[in-house]
Amino acid sequence: MKIEVLCRVTWVSLLVLMLSGCVALELRDANEQLTSYYNAKIAARQAKDFVMTDTALSQLKSLAQAAAAQAKEESDPLNRIAYYRIAATAAWQAGDPAVAEYGLAGQALCHQGDPARAPRDCGMLMVIPSLASVDEQTPRLNQLQARISEPSWRDNAEDRAAAEKIFGALRDAFDNLARQRPTLRDSAVHPTFMQGLDSNLGILLCDHLDSSVRGVLGIVNSPRLPELARSVHDMECTLLKQGVDQRNASCIKDVDPQTCL
């Protein structure tokens, strides 16, 4: 009798353990799926395999929706934040506009409690919408670059307006990210997170704004070229003052700190 009862207790305990571990397993699975689909997308793009790229994007979008749905189901705020981080990252990589909503929903949870309870997840939720906004602008920038490089291209107001709009959107994104950086740097976040953030800031500043957008504004003969020069210099100074490593933002190495005073 005693053995039977003990067996039952053990069985119940195993069942409870298994059930209680479900959330953790689902979360881990979702995280692994995210990495896997992301890698598939990058590999497909490098191979210029458009079918595979579409498949990866579709998988990422489905994962984003599933993770967001799961985030609403969860009762534990930290799990909800983790799911929103996965949803936002997947939506970002899928080019799904829902990234803004997922990011903001996750941020709201972070702000309701203490963001320090999940520094990486909350940090990513804070920056992902702006990074997604940059990735949304990049194809537009690429298309504009291609168009204005055509030999038959002639100066026109439409392309000028498009270039200036891209400039505005990228500058807004940079300002958002740079404004958040000190808070993130001072949080309990892992140093690799800051490396990721700084690398993204470096690409945005040096590759997008300092090089491509400047080049495009010059070609379309935009009167806002001097404004961009001032903005880029201010941004470089911001990163210098915040102590961003030059390896992550190569264009700041040429800046004279005296000009930032």
Next chain:
Amino acid sequence: MNPSLIMFGIQSVVRLGRVSSAAMEQWARDGQAIFPLIDKPDFNPLVVVSGFFNKPDNQHYVTGDDAPYAAYWEGSAPKREPSALDALLTLALKLTAERGGDLERKQAPAGAILVRQWGKKGAPVSPWARVILTAGDIVLEYVSVNPAILGGSGKGEKLISAYAAQLSAMLPDDGRFGTREGFAQRLSGAFLRAGLSTLNEHPQWVVSQAHVGELITATVTPLIDAMPDDVTGQLKWQAVSDALMGPAASAALQTLAAHQSAFFGEDLAPDKAIGAVTRALFLQAAEEGLHDQFTRDGLLGLYSAVVGVAAEQPQLFLGDGGQPEDIFVRDLFTRLMTLVRDSPPPFNREVGVELAQIALEAVGSRVGRFAGGADPWDQVAVDMVQSLIAHLDDALTSNGKLSGVFSRQQLTDFARILLTRIAESPRLLLGSDKKNWEGVVVALASAMKADAHLLLTGEDWRQIVIVASEEAVANPSRLFKVDPQNPQSVLAGELLILVLKSAGEVLREPDRKSRTVLYGKTLREAMIVILRATSGNPQAARERMEKIGELVSRLNDFIASHGDRYGSKEWIRVFRLLLASVLEGQPIPALDIELVDGLLKGVLS
């Protein structure tokens, strides 16, 4: 088996399960996660070269007289020739390499970084070490600090019911609202918060659930529908909404509480109209951007004024079939914001916005009178602001000292007095005397310009503005008639200048300078007397302008010479009497003590 042992076992299993669950979840949460890098732009040689040589440090290679590569450059871009691009690209690569960089590095593909949840500092000891905070519900949060809100009147409950019903109507039954769910909740939440605050400030407010509900629906639903599909647009839209929704909801509900009579019964038009105005505000802000406090506060200031008009005259904002029309309001916001932004200081910021608000409120509250007029009410309001700013700026610019006389409050007070009084008389704005209201502004502005010695204070001018606007409303085509041939010459202005000049002349005579009484309050009264006396007989005033000037001068001389006997009161009394006789065509009598005493005693008239 001891039942308590069995209970202990079960509790232990449950506890173990909880601990395991928490630990496993933490492990899953805190494991490595990818942090992707953004995509780099495509490497495009023409763009890269243009970007490189448009940098201030590199421009000297291609622009300027000594630029060695100027032949390959045109305007702000490389010349469209293969040889030019080759030469400049080669130079750019070389210079970058010399500086320790690598232009071609830009072609590297995107990547990602694996990031753990925690750095060395701050990592949790165990799941038990952290306390999970419960998300605060808006109502509970508010009620905790304002418990009376849910008191016996039931108003708080009605607000909450309206909020809940509208939110529930906005969310589909299957719960799959998509990306806009959180947005809808935030916007509606702002209304609930604003509603509770309004109730706190206006305890007499008779809350109508139907109207509050309709107001939330009419306001929030179009904002959700207008949310863009792209990420950049959504971020901008959400940022604008987060910045404006609270104050806008507050203004809308304050209007609802302050204009209760407009919100009775089943007529929901005012709510729809306010919804249209709110949507216009957001669209305008999204287009304009909220880069500075001025834009935000300016738009909200104009919004508050227009919402008041919408509550009382909803039909102005509703098109055929009672459907809201926000294009008209956006156009109005654009015109006023552009007008303020393009105005000279100090009218290009808060003062200008306040003037615009005052004009909207003044004209909007009497909007029924503009029906059928040649100019719609909104155009009248814009014209009034434009004219007022132009003339006040002219006065402030021409008489630089004036800016120290007027406080911001006084400037807006002038505008409020003038515009409110003027709007009371549609004849001034629409009828045969149309545009004569401008004569009031011209007259006052030209007089202000003439006060070179700052003989009047801001408060003195305020009193004069009150009388001038009263007289203008009573007799618009008399003292303030604008001559189309000479729009800067208005009789009232000439008369005021006459008195000011005479007062100023005394100051140039050192022996009488210290004895004159014609400044400050006395001068103000003299100007008021002249406005009152001449408004009934402008023809006589124009014909005897010279005599009036002479009277002021002689009276000034006389009182200054008899400072020990006469003062300010005597000046005004004698002036009032003699001015009447001059206007009747009588000659100015020789001023002596006998005459003046007689006038003061009422023996002479």
